[in-house]
Each structure stands twice: as structure tokens, then as C-alpha cells.
Amino acid sequence: MKKLILSAAIVLGSLTTMSAQDQAPAEDKNTVPTEQAAPATEQATPAEATVAEEVNEYTEIKTEEVPAAVTEALKKAFPDAVLNKAAVNDKKEYQLQVKVGDKEGLLYADETGKWIEK
Template identity: 50%
Template sequence: MKKLIVSAAIVLGSFSTFATPVLNAKKVLQTVNMQEEYTEIKLEEVPAAITEALKKAYPDAVLDKAYVNANKEYKLDITQGDKKGNLFADANGKWIQK
């Protein structure tokens, strides 16, 4: 009888460990998108170094629009064939990865 009571206590005690609530720690991930402010400029205002770099890297590309930000980084909207895209360059004509 003692063995039966002891085994029942052990079994019931083991159930209590399964019944304990699991606290889920919810992690909050906050992302902040920093969008740089570009101002549209005339195509004639694009530095010659950038236009030369564009002709060298993409000879068939057509420059549609150009933008500049406060850091003198240029955003170029180009069309090459039937594809449109954006390129970024600094004032010296070096390409920037964004």
C-alpha cells in the first residue's frame, strides 16, 4: 500500500511540472528606415565625372532624371533597353552601393 501511495505521489508530482505555465518572452524588434532626402536637379547640372563614369560602365544607358542629397551623393534614374533602374554615385563618379 505504501508503494502504491508513493508511486501515486511521484506520478502526480511529475504532472505538476508539465502544468507550469511557460512564459513566452516576446521580443520587440523595431526597425527604423532612414530615407535620405534627394532633390531633383537638371541633367546639365550632373558633374562630368559622373556622366563619363555612366558612359563607361553602361554605354547604352540613357539618363532620365538626376537627384542630389546634402552629402553630394547623386541618384541617377536610367533606362537601358527596356529596363529602368537607379544608380548612386558620389561627385567624383565613384559608384555607391545602396
């Protein structure tokens, strides 16, 4: 009896799989894989490209190279913060990787120590 139920389950499962394949779009049924049929690489949308540029546009610098105005603003806003890494972009905006207690995060400031929201 167990074998009969197991056999029925296998047959029904295989029929379901075949049915799903039959419902695939007609253009996919008889397509022969070629170089032209290979999926195209994804191109970033303008919004995604902007985000990627923002991430990659910063150049890492030594923490000692951060302007005094930025370090003073950091000490004033977050007295217990530890500056782990710093980076700068072409606009003289600084990306600061800081740790406060057990939390880590990124802060952004311009060269005058004014905070930037990103």
C-alpha cells in the same frame, strides 16, 4: 431537401461567426469607441525612418547639372544607358534614374563618379 441543406449551412455559418466573436480578447468585448480607443498612428522604427530619409533627402536637378565625372562614369559602365532624371543630396551623392534598353533603374554615385551601393 435543398432548402434544408441551405438552411443548415446558414445556421452553421452564423454559429461560426458568433463563436469567433466570443473568442475575441476580453478587453475588446465591452470597449466603447472613444477618441482614446482609436488606433494610434503607426510610428516608423529607426530603420524605416532611415529608409524614408534616404528616399526624401534627394533634390531633383537637371540632367545637365550632373558633374562630368558622374556622366563619364555612367557612359563607361553603361554605354547604352539613357539618363532620365537626376537628384543630389547634401553629401553630394547623386541619384540617377537610367534606362538601358527596356530596363529602368536607379544608380548612385558620388561627385567624383565613384559608384555607391544602396
